[in-house]
Amino acid sequence: MRELAGKVAVVTGAGSGIGRALAARLAAEGMSLMLADVDPGGLAETASRLETSTGVAALTQITDVSDAVAVRHLADRAFGELGAVHVLCNNAGVFQGGQMWTRAPEDFAWLLGVNLWGTLHGIHAFVPRMIAQESEGHIVNTVSVAGLFAAPLAGGYSVSKYAAFAASQSLAQDLLMAGSRLRVTALCPGGVRTAINRSERVRPENLLVAERTEDEAFSVEMIDGLVERGIDPAEVAAAAVDAIREERFLALTHPGYADGLREQTEALLAGRLPALPVYE
Numbered sequence: 159m160r161e162l163a164g165k166v167a168v169v170t171g172a173g174s175g176i177g178r179a180l181a182a183r184l185a186a187e188g189m190s191l192m193l194a195d196v197d198p199g200g201l202a203e204t205a206s207r208l209e210t211s212t213g214v215a216a217l218t219q220i221t222d223v224s225d226a227v228a229v230r231h232l233a234d235r236a237f238g239e240l241g242a243v244h245v246l247c248n249n250a251g252v253f254q255g256g257q258m259w260t261r262a263p264e265d266f267a268w269l270l271g272v273n274l275w276g277t278l279h280g281i282h283a284f285v286p287r288m289i290a291q292e293s294e295g296h297i298v299n300t301v302s303v304a305g306l307f308a309a310p311l312a313g314g315y316s317v318s319k320y321a322a323f324a325a326s327q328s329l330a331q332d333l334l335m336a337g338s339r340l341r342v343t344a345l346c347p348g349g350v351r352t353a354i355n356r357s358e359r360v361r362p363e364n365l366l367v368a369e370r371t372e373d374e375a376f377s378v379e380m381i382d383g384l385v386e387r388g389i390d391p392a393e394v395a396a397a398a399v400d401a402i403r404e405e406r407f408l409a410l411t412h413p414g415y416a417d418g419l420r421e422q423t424e425a426l427l428a429g430r431l432p433a434l435p436v437y438e
Contacts, residue, residue, distance in 0.1 A: 173200025255377025
């Protein structure tokens with residue numbers, strides 16, 4: 159899908175970070191936008207920045223992507239008011255760390271609800287109608303490098319992201335088998351200067367846990383450093399747009415990840431536990 163100008167894009171998690179950068183880049187490409195986030199203030203700020211910098215008046219909707227009904231309403235409004243959707247960015251994501259055996263069920267429920275079910279709800283609500291358009295289109299799922307390399311102190315996050323990667327690959331294969339003109343990208347950024355280290359600010363009250371464990375606190379220190387040293391979100395948005403234009407399934411943001419994948423494959427084939435790549 160090489161021509162983006164005049165087309166329509168939907169971006170979830172658009173209130174900050176990669177989602178905000180995706181919105182800015184797609185607006186600069188001449189696309190009309192429907193933006194969604196669970197954070198009203200962040201979403202309003204993104205829309206205001208876009209209008210000031212590009213003149214694009216994006217539609218916005220507060221949306222909890224873990225809620226199937228909310229995502230369906232987002233799709234109804236996008237198709238109803240904008241007439242079509244050509245690029246869908248299932249980008250909303252949250253992080254919560256700690257050792258696998260100390261994580262409460264509420265931790266996994268939150269991570270899977272946003273990082274996996276958010277993607278699945280987006281696929282279910284948008285893709286059938288995108289197929290019916292019989293035009294070129296693209297689905298970008300922000301998976302994370304954690305969907306390729308499982309890391310210590312991030313087990314729940316890795317589980318959710320590995321599943322999101324599998325969903326992306328299966329979706330791409332299904333679309334190819336069905337003869338659809340839609341394509342899929344699994345966007346796998348590593349360290350990026352976003353607010354993912356402050357994900358607790360949007361955690362639902364019904365999924366809160368009583369207190370933070372030592373291992374969780376240590377994981378927060380690790381992710382804080384990774385975010386601080388990370389790349390600019392605009393670089394991730396540029397990688398996503400390049401992948402859309404080149405119809406590339408896997409989009410990596412750091413050069414070392416390709417070598418990491420080769421080393422991981424060799425280790426697994428030899429029956430060894432793979433070493434971790436440098437995440438930044």
